[in-house]
Amino acid sequence: MKIAVCVKRVPDMDVRFRIGADNISVDQGGLKFDINDFDAWAVEAALQLKDKNAGSEVTVISLGPDVVQETIRKALSMGADRGIQIKADKVPFDGLAIAKALSAELKTGGYDLILFGKMSPDSSNGVVGPMAAELLGLPCVTAISSLEIANGKGTAKRELEGAQEIVEFPLPAVLTVDEGLNAARLPSLKGIMAAKKKPLQIKPALLAEPQITVRKLELPAERKAGRIVGEGAAAVPELVRLLQTEAKVL
């Protein structure tokens, strides 16, 4: 099988973000970056398919400036075979522009399966996978939490509100990966060593003029400190009163 996985370099979400001087981007100072978790699970899914199907090849693709090579190398150190950087000065906010640039590369690869994370936590659009599928004219299953491939077709599970959906699809197909599909492996030291020698191609991004632009970023309003009304049953009437009159939620 030929499998492509599109990955994005995202900031570690476990920090306080500051808005940059331009008011439309996040201040990158002090941020730590790593592969998007959903994309890491997509890489893991590809590697598991590769382990089961001898002769498979996993290609990792990332759009962005040269720092994304680090993200690609991480996927290579996990076990992917080759990487492609679609070089752009920055990653546009407009998912369609990203999808067009990626699909221009993807359509030349002859892939049986194209995997994306279902979203990235930095822009939270969740559109690049489905848009790329549309541009490539391929079936698309989003937010999968299980995956089987056999005899040229696939079966995947999707978690719905209070239910699960089992879907079947032919190959080639585009899938976007949700939490719960797997746990991404850590790269072994051998993997890290091997990643250095794996091919990483750099190609210019064919980026269309973005149709969506960010005009302004704002931090959420500071939450007010909580208030302890009292303790035990005696405090309940006052709590109810405040919930009715002040918070107006009852």
Add this chain to the structure above:
Amino acid sequence: MEDSLYFSEQHLAVRNMVREFARGEVAPVAAELDAKAEFPWANVKKMGELGLLGIPWPEELGGAGLDLLSYMIVINEMAKIDASHAITISAHTTLGTSPIVNFGTAAQKKRYVPLLATGKVLGGFGLTEPSAGSDAASTRSTAVRKGSHYVLNGSKIFITHGGVGEIFIVTAVTEPGAGTKGISSFIVTKESSDLDKTKRLGIGHDDSLTSMRGFTSGKKEDKLGWRASDTRSLVFEDVEVPAENLLGEEGEGFNNFMRTLDSGRVGIAALSLGIAEGAFEHSLRYSTLRKQFGQRISSFQGIQFQLADIATEIEAGKHLMFHAAWMAQNKQPFSKQAAIAKLYCSELAMRTTIKAIQIHGGYGYTKEYPVERMFRDAKICEIGEGTSEIQRLVIARNLLKELAD
């Protein structure tokens, strides 16, 4: 030092991986393993799979083929979360494996290193005896040549992996009266004391190793810190060791273990520094959360000065340790730098963990917060692989020797 002086992109990839492993797999179990004084077999297995038990050895010997700096990065990162896991890597690699890699014959390397480097079995190093610690020349264990083998008698104490390990390098006197020139080292093997666990997990034991008759491990030490690490005595009663298990030439044992200890000291420096860094990170974070007198305690200058002092010392320690590692890696004499790094970083770990508990106040004295464990884990760094006093002797000897040259 973030991060270009010594580190390549690959070093950072190694660091990120170990960081992720330590946070994901080690941090959740460290307190419990410490409380139960339980050896972390499950994590040892994972560390073996990741290549963390043979970091600097060539790939043809089953190692990961990385450089010494990568190895120090791993010990350092692991110790930020848990010193017991870090010493497991360090004792196994530097003490248990490096003598065979550095001084072994081709046959010995082929026989033992792949088992050790892949983490299939654990190794250890037996130098210290009840009456020979810092004064290694007083070694009393003896090895008497009889035909095709040596007969080994004596005992060793405080041996990391004494129980769980299967391959050991031990020193014994082969020429009484010859002082340090009469000491030789041997490769000896026994069965792991945790056979049931090792068989269940498929790690820690290899059937092909000889279980030498008369070679046993004693009771597990109940220690202040490094409690998830296995420390025991080793006992040799008329153990027949094949002559082919002599490591290096007869009489070279002392010189060889001095060289081994030089590298070991950089490792302990990396480990100590990790404890200090871990305790500092907890203290820094805690100081921004804890409120007293209506303010976060990080807003008090008394706390700020302490944090600034610790951070400054940690920065100095990083440079000492990574510079010593860099010198070792570049095959320069590094005995003095290793001793300086070990002395400074181990005492730094102690100072820092004392301050860390103070910053945490009463909470820091409880097992609810990891600084209490880090404080206990720090003390041995001033003792193991050469006490602080011995480091000062080594440093002074080097200074005087440099003057004489």
